[in-house]
Amino acid sequence: MLYVQILINGILLGGLYACIAVGFSLVWGVLNVINILHGSFIVLGAYLAFFAYTGLGIHPYLFAPFAALVLFMLGYAVQLTVINRVIEAPVLVTLTTTFGLALLLDNLMLVVFAANFRKVSLKPPLGVIDLSDTFPSIDLIVPVDRLASMLFALVFVALLYWLLRHTVVGRAIVAVRMDRYAATLMGVDTTKVFAVTFALGAALAGAAGALLSPIFPISPLAGTTYLGKAFVICVLGGLGSVSGALVGGLVLGVLESFGALFFGPEHSLTLSFTVLILLLIFRPNGIMGKRGFV
Template identity: 65%
Template sequence: MIYFQVLANGLVLGGLYACIAVGFSLVWGVLNVINILHGTFIVLGSYIALFSYNLLGIHPFVSVVTAGAALYLIGHAVQSTLVNRVIAAPVLMTLTLTFGLDLLLNNLMLVAFKADYRKLVLENPLGQLEIGPVFMPLDRVAAMGLALLLTFLLYRLLRDSRIGRAIVAVRMDREAASLMGVDVSRINAVTFGLGAMMAGAAGSLLSIVYPISPLNSGMFLGKAFVICVLGGLGSVPGAIVGGLALGIIESFGAIWFGPEHAVTISFALLILILIFRPAGLIGKRGFE
């Protein structure tokens, strides 16, 4: 019976993981840029939620909007002023650039917010959800629901809106999109902004689950990597599948092998999947 509880934990975690990874996957898929800043963007979103709650009493679920908007602006600015300059350079260059930016931003956050782990404690938790043998705090379930809703909204945006279609077009063929009149460098900036927005929103939701510290950025980045490889790159359904898969694998791995091996398992899995199924578990290269 414990397995139902473990599975439920994994699913809730997985929904949040999907939201962590979808922005990272979008940037990687469309721009061919590995955004090392992603983890730090997530932590920044958590801090926005923390300060909004502690100083202004705004619930983290509401801060999703402000954190998302703030991070969109930062992401848009970073891409249009810095990353766009070297977007055509080899992989190593863009990776190194975002690594440098991450060192910079993460260090500034350490100075501004200190390395202490802080916890956002909700004064009026929503209580417990109880289905048969499974117990789950309602706040977490709601956070997962919101995370999946946001991910779904991004999916609709990419499918239905004019800007979304332009992003998908750039993803498919940069030159052809440019010839069709798409302003590629603007689309790049919007895409990077959307990736950062999802990171900020995810960070805001995660603030009620994880302790908050700039030191966590590496952990979130690592998870985003694993999920992208699990689910396949640049597709929203891939990120959801990868996120849920990682959540479930981590939960069961912690039960069977002990929590200290959770990281080893997920990274070993990552290497194995890269060797045997480089296109991800779903197996097709997604464009949406």
């Protein structure tokens, strides 16, 4: 039963990881921008949820759409005013630009929020679902907060999938992802598409931060950890696929859960990047990498 319990924990964590990575993969795939700012957006979303809960009493799960909206507007403004000016530059230039923006945002959060770790402590706590109460032979528990966070995260991932498949804006994003120059010739305004895409990535990061806030401590310096996980998930699942981000997140969640059992939780990030290196060597396209973003 121990391994089944660890598998359940990994799946619950993996659903959250998918929401962390799908926005990062979207921006990278469409804009060809490695958005180092993504992890800082996640942390900012978590802080917004923390203060909404402690100051206004708004539950983090209910606040997640509002966090997504705030980060959408911030991402739209950042892309139009800064990143759009270097969008045609080599990848190293855009990488350096987003790195500088991440440093700026991290230091602003340090000044405003201080470096103390904070965490949303739900009152009353959501508790756990003890399956042995219903099935005496099954000694398994499911933390309700992680289950709820995973389900809300999957809703956001599904909404992105629907948007890309069934809306005009989504089809424009997919067209630009496949061939931006052909899309321009067909009348697509790539400047607006880039801004909306970057904003969507920021919105998903903000929502993920809000959903993570009841589970993990919040610190202005935690963005690097989430960014690293987004990198690994994109390589695992394959850049350019919502389903790939979902599969990659689930795989990473399960790997980290079993890795914590066998090697200790302090080595989870080491294990993640070991898998990253192996995949880059043997399967650089990832598990479900494909052209387009659906």
